[in-house]
Amino acid sequence: MTERLSQGEQFDPGRVPDELIDAVLDGSADIEHSRTLFKQLSQSPDAAREVASTQRAIEALRSPVRTPDLSGRVLGELARRHGFTTPAMRRQVWMRRVAAAAALVVVVGGAFAVQRFVPEAATLLPQATPVSDVVAAVPEPTTQIAGFKARITCGLDDLPTLSTLARTCTGAQQACDEVVVACDADSRASDGDEPAFTMVVLQRTAPRRPVAQPVAMGQGMTPTTEQFLALPHGKADLAWAHAKSMRPTTGQDTYAQDTYAMWGPASGASRVEPMMLVSPTATFDWIGLSGELAQPTNARGGATPYR
Amino acid sequence: MTKGEELRLIELAQAGDHDAASALIRAHQKSLFAYLLRLSGNPELSEDVVQDAFVRVLTNLHRFDPRFRFSTWLFTIAKRLYVNACQKMKPVYDTDVVGGRQGNGVEPGLPTLLRERTNNARDAIGRALQQLSSEQREIVVLFHQQEWPITRIAEFMDMPEGTVKSHLHRGRRKMRKYFELHESADWANEFAGVVA
Numbered sequence: 001m002t003e004r005l006s007q008g009e010q011f012d013p014g015r016v017p018d019e020l021i022d023a024v025l026d027g028s029a030d031i032e033h034s035r036t037l038f039k040q041l042s043q044s045p046d047a048a049r050e051v052a053s054t055q056r057a058i059e060a061l062r063s064p065v066r067t068p069d070l071s072g073r074v075l076g077e078l079a080r081r082h083g084f085t086t087p088a089m090r091r092q093v094w095m096r097r098v099a100a101a102a103a104l105v106v107v108v109g110g111a112f113a114v115q116r117f118v119p120e121a122a123t124l125l126p127q128a129t130p131v132s133d134v135v136a137a138v139p140e141p142t143t144q145i146a147g148f149k150a151r152i153t154c155g156l157d158d159l160p161t162l163s164t165l166a167r168t169c170t171g172a173q174q175a176c177d178e179v180v181v182a183c184d185a186d187s188r189a190s191d192g193d194e195p196a197f198t199m200v201v202l203q204r205t206a207p208r209r210p211v212a213q214p215v216a217m218g219q220g221m222t223p224t225t226e227q228f229l230a231l232p233h234g235k236a237d238l239a240w241a242h243a244k245s246m247r248p249t250t251g252q253d254t255y256a257q258d259t260y261a262m263w264g265p266a267s268g269a270s271r272v273e274p275m276m277l278v279s280p281t282a283t284f285d286w287i288g289l290s291g292e293l294a295q296p297t298n299a300r301g302g303a304t305p306y307r
Numbered sequence: 308m309t310k311g312e313e314l315r316l317i318e319l320a321q322a323g324d325h326d327a328a329s330a331l332i333r334a335h336q337k338s339l340f341a342y343l344l345r346l347s348g349n350p351e352l353s354e355d356v357v358q359d360a361f362v363r364v365l366t367n368l369h370r371f372d373p374r375f376r377f378s379t380w381l382f383t384i385a386k387r388l389y390v391n392a393c394q395k396m397k398p399v400y401d402t403d404v405v406g407g408r409q410g411n412g413v414e415p416g417l418p419t420l421l422r423e424r425t426n427n428a429r430d431a432i433g434r435a436l437q438q439l440s441s442e443q444r445e446i447v448v449l450f451h452q453q454e455w456p457i458t459r460i461a462e463f464m465d466m467p468e469g470t471v472k473s474h475l476h477r478g479r480r481k482m483r484k485y486f487e488l489h490e491s492a493d494w495a496n497e498f499a500g501v502v503a
Contacts, residue, residue, distance in 0.1 A: 060432035
């Protein structure tokens with residue numbers, strides 16, 4: 001929300017501040033300010049006409065443009081320039097592939113030989129526990145169990161959409177208490193726009209389990225599974241969630257790291273992806289639904305009973 | 308297309324796979340062309356820049372840093388080519404041509420008058436965009452047409468987010484005024500023609 005608008009600010013009837021209109025058109029207004037705008041607009045026909053006209057202009061701007069298929073021309077030009085890469089670069093790519101294959105053969109052969117002839121040497125140090133195992137291994141109190149927990153495994157390149165989560169949850173024929181998304185940590189996670197979260201938990205009520213303890217985020221509220229499920233399937237536009245990373249160290253210890261993820265559609269994409277990590281002090285709330293997402297294409301996993 | 312699929316296509320294209328290169332082009336040419344068309348108002352120039360941008364990108368795929376978005380890289384290169392092209396020849400924003408290139412997004416069977424009005428609205432937006440400064444126009448197009456978030460636009464244009472918002476708000480207001488003016492003028496002309 002724009003800094004110039006304060007929470008619960010009252011406006012004179014018929015006066016519609018530009019900041020309010022801008023915030024709503026930018027999609028940065030919260031629900032309360034959106035309601036305020038619509039209320040003010042109902043008392044100011046001129047401002048309502050202005051907003052409607054702006055929306056028509058935006059719609060016109062978004063109207064489809066007939067685009068010629070330039071792939072043939074581009075590929076023709078590339079062929080004329082003797083391919084995508086220089087011969088030296090191609091040789092380099094080819095040599096890297098050969099080197100990788102050779103290294104693989106050496107590693108596999110070496111491991112086989114060690115296991116066959118020196119089996120005691122093949123016992124490695126304690127292995128880092130996969131994130132999903134760490135999550136599953138955390139003790140769960142048995143006295144407060146109700147409903148189902150949906151667990152979805154995914155990779156950073158294979159993230160479930162919000163509608164996938166909702167569908168998985170309702171697939172258990174019962175609303176979930178929690179939706180857990182366990183993603184593998186990735187070395188790329190700390191850079192660029194790849195978020196470093198390894199687990200996201202959406203809860204129905206206050207935290208119940210050690211692994212699912214979101215900290216209240218500023219003045220925002222933790223999204224519950226019920227709220228999450230209330231989102232129209234396939235129309236979820238933006239939602240935020242608390243993420244708690246459980247990272248195994250080389251020993252058996254783990255450490256937890258709180259991060260916060262905002263999920264929203266990537267530009268031009270038809271699925272919800274983690275968009276950004278935000279500061280723990282940031283305040284987020286449910287944000288208006290405006291986009292329409294296509295059906296999810298990469299769902300994996302399913303609902304499992306909560307034991 | 309997911310980022311993983313895109314990276315796979317980039318790897319294949321880098322190794323000389325024409326199908327992968329073609330898939331990459333098809334995945335991005337529409338948004339890139341629309342962006343350039345709205346910036347320049349010139350479809351021929353836009354086509355040339357899109358083609359040149361893809362040729363450059365595909366011949367330099369080994370320089371692509373997978374931590375960043377492919378589309379941002381592509382748009383950055385295309386924008387530089389567009390600026391260079393503008394320096395060579397000063398393009399005139401030809402809204403009639405832009406209007407002629409618009410796709411027909413109207414359902415069949417809609418009354419002719421309404422269809423005409425929709426087309427006129429598209430022409431009006433072309434004329435309205437013409438009134439904006441180049442920065443305002445680019446930011447309005449990136450935000451509303453390409454649906455880029457403010458943070459991404461700020462990075463792309465190397466500007467503080469506050470400046471981006473300021474350009475966006477001013478540009479949008481200016482666009483609305485001219486759009487309203489042309490829209491109502493088109494509608495009046497059209498109505499007069501029908502009555503006559």
